[in-house]
Amino acid sequence: MVSMEHLAVDPGRARSGVGAALVDAVRDVGRRAGCRRPVASVWEFDDAARPFYQAIGLRPMQVRMDQPLQGAAAGRGPVPHITPAARRGGR
Template identity: 45%
Template sequence: MTDDRIRVRPAAQEDAAVLAELNAFVHDLHVEERPDVFRTATGADELRTLFRSFLARESSLAYLAESGGRAIGYVTATVHRRAGDVLTRPRNFAAIEHIAVDPAAARVGAGSALVEAVRVAAREAGCTSLVTDVWAFNKAAPAFFEDGLGFAPMRHWLEQGL
């Protein structure tokens, strides 16, 4: 259920610093669990630059959730247009890349509202599906996406260190 006080709006270039700040809520878990893949940003400028670059891309979708006058979460996604080939059909889809909600504001519907904003924008962009992936260590993510939002598994990635 979404709290009526949550407002979702498109993120803009001037929101890069807010996105960078909110990113810590989920990125810190990734750094802790997989330091071989993820690293801590060397500074706020580095993260702001990353988000500004993302927001400048034509294929980018990004939304902020706000409540009580402050940002409490964000989502980023990319629209992909695949032409198809001899083995695959053409398809347009959106892929959620980042989603983070301030733990102090969790379980009031901000995450669901953010994903719904991406769904709407993806449909408007001609996409026929919405996909995401989750890291195995992030135990809350499958329940959020599958049980809470109706996503279904479509493939499994496996890894072997060399």
């Protein structure tokens, strides 16, 4: 997969083909690298991005759910990585 994250187009250039050209360039890079599909991460609240990606042929494949933890220190250091072994109670 070739992943598209944090793509943006100047609002003054919206609907001018710039976004589609950017995605086409990412697709070309992915093909040359041997990737089989492009994927994009899109925020649920981004009412402009979701229809754009669907209009150029991408379809939803996964929904991520989240919830802030009460008492968690926001913005303080990296989020720890939890390994599969740790999830099972190991290290």
